Amino acid sequence: MGQGLKVRTTRSRRQSFRGARWLRSPQFRPDHRRPDRWDTWWLLPPRLVREYLAILGFTDAVVTWHRQIFRQRTMWLYTVVARKPRLS
Numbered sequence: 001m002g003q004g005l006k007v008r009t010t011r012s013r014r015q016s017f018r019g020a021r022w023l024r025s026p027q028f029r030p031d032h033r034r035p036d037r038w039d040t041w042w043l044l045p046p047r048l049v050r051e052y053l054a055i056l057g058f059t060d061a062v063v064t065w066h067r068q069i070f071r072q073r074t075m076w077l078y079t080v081v082a083r084k085p086r087l088s
Contacts, residue, residue: 049080058082 027043046063053061061082067074 053082
């Protein structure tokens with residue numbers, strides 16, 4: 001059986017990814033004007049995560065989205081499931 005890897009993000013809104021989810025660049029999230037935003041430092045778009053995994057040899061990857069409640073708000077999260085091809 002091939003090796004499998006599952007990556008789950010923590011607290012990432014799908015709306016935040018609306019334009020960025022197809023990008024390959026991380027976004028630095030801290031902002032001195034928003035000291036209440038302590039929960040995340042980086043926004044990692046799914047395409048970037050898939051690219052990182054492909055560099056590590058996990059070339060077969062699927063991204064799925066789901067909703068989760070966090071602090072009485074519904075948040076969009078994504079999960080990346082990737083597999084490494086079997087070596088002969």
